Amino acid sequence: KAGVTQTPRYLIKTRGQQVTLSCSPISGHRSVSWYQQTPGQGLQFLFEYFSETQRNKGNFPGRFSGRQFSNSRSEMNVSTLELGDSALYLCASSFGPNEKLFFGSGTQLSVL
Amino acid sequence: EDQVTQSPEALRLQEGESSSLNCSYTVSGLRGLFWYRQDPGKGPEFLFTLYSAGEEKEKERLKATLTKKESFLHITAPKPEDSATYLCAAAGTASKLTFGTGTRLQVTL
Numbered sequence: 001k002a003g004v005t006q007t008p009r010y011l012i013k014t015r016g017q018q019v020t021l022s023c024s025p026i027s028g029h030r031s032v033s034w035y036q037q038t039p040g041q042g043l044q045f046l047f048e049y050f051s052e053t054q055r056n057k058g059n060f061p062g063r064f065s066g067r068q069f070s071n072s073r074s075e076m077n078v079s080t081l082e083l084g085d086s087a088l089y090l091c092a093s094s095f096g097p098n099e100k101l102f103f104g105s106g107t108q109l110s111v112l
Numbered sequence: 113e114d115q116v117t118q119s120p121e122a123l124r125l126q127e128g129e130s131s132s133l134n135c136s137y138t139v140s141g142l143r144g145l146f147w148y149r150q151d152p153g154k155g156p157e158f159l160f161t162l163y164s165a166g167e168e169k170e171k172e173r174l175k176a177t178l179t180k181k182e183s184f185l186h187i188t189a190p191k192p193e194d195s196a197t198y199l200c201a202a203a204g205t206a207s208k209l210t211f212g213t214g215t216r217l218q219v220t221l
Binding site for chain 2 (some may be wrong): 004033035041042043044045047048055056058092097098100101102103104105106
């Protein structure tokens with residue numbers, strides 16, 4: 001059974017650019033969550049999607065957005081990148097809300 | 113606002129030296145307390161879910177327990193392969209998972 005797949009694995013961008021990250025959940029999982037992980041802040045919740053609807057949103061600026069497609073695949077977009085956006089972005093899937101999460105290996109974003 | 117605090121930040125143990133990691137939580141209407149293990153360069157890997165005070169779960173050298181305010185991850189006779197960052201997370205009525213910043217465990221020979 002394939003795990004959660006995130007692409008790309010590494011990304012280098014410059015300030016002001018925008019970026020799109022992709023996540024393919026485990027087959028059959030309908031809930032996808034996104035987290036930002038930094039050494040100082042730990043895992044910070046970005047948003048959660050269930051059946052193409054955003055169920056929850058964390059305390060991040062509007063530059064961070066996401067969506068989920070009918071096949072449960074999800075994308076997150078960050079516009080007007082700032083240096084502070086450099087982090088590991090993790091996607092996790094589950095059968096539904098409050099179920100255990102299965103994480104991908106993440107996308108390491110570096111903003112120069 | 114939901115909060116999860118883990119201690120200690122880092123822990124160094126010798127092989128065979130048992131210890132406990134602490135996770136204190138403040139959430140509205142706990143729906144689940146989760147423990148994950150994270151190795152460098154990888155995403156967190158699920159270990160346990162606890163739902164109510166008094167509940168305990170075990171897996172190999174790990175045992176997780178839950179009270180109304182805290183959870184403990186007990187590590188019995190650890191081995192070097194247990195070295196990792198252990199993360200605790202709590203889900204409240206908002207159904208949002210709040211993570212602690214983790215405990216970095218290093219087990220030496």
